[in-house]
Amino acid sequence: MIDPTTRRAKKGAITSIVRTTSGNMPNVRWNGESKDTMIPFPSLKKDERPATAAPVKPIIAPTPVLASSSKGPGPMDLMEEGLPILLAMYAVVRVILRAIAHLSPCQAMWPT
16 A cells, blocks of 8 residues: 555555455454454555565573483593592692501602
8 A cells, every 4th residue: 555645655464354245355454553443355466575584583492301210420520520539639649648658668759
């Protein structure tokens, strides 16, 4: 439809089609208006120049979720929780090795 004030084509969308005594008539809601207008089909034309496409939302990778059937903590969990335990165990082993180093016939191979 041509807007009589600007003499330009008005854009809108068909909201419903109503059966009347003269045939089927579409209800059209024009852009910028809040109510529908009934207009005959022959006066409508397909929009050959659609409005610019809406910007595409970026795809964000989902955050991984630990499955409920998991067999244990993941690798990063082990690093956070297991590292202090490993360091403590290493210190204990060094103390034990120092304590028994003098009993060994090969003292050169033991760390001091």
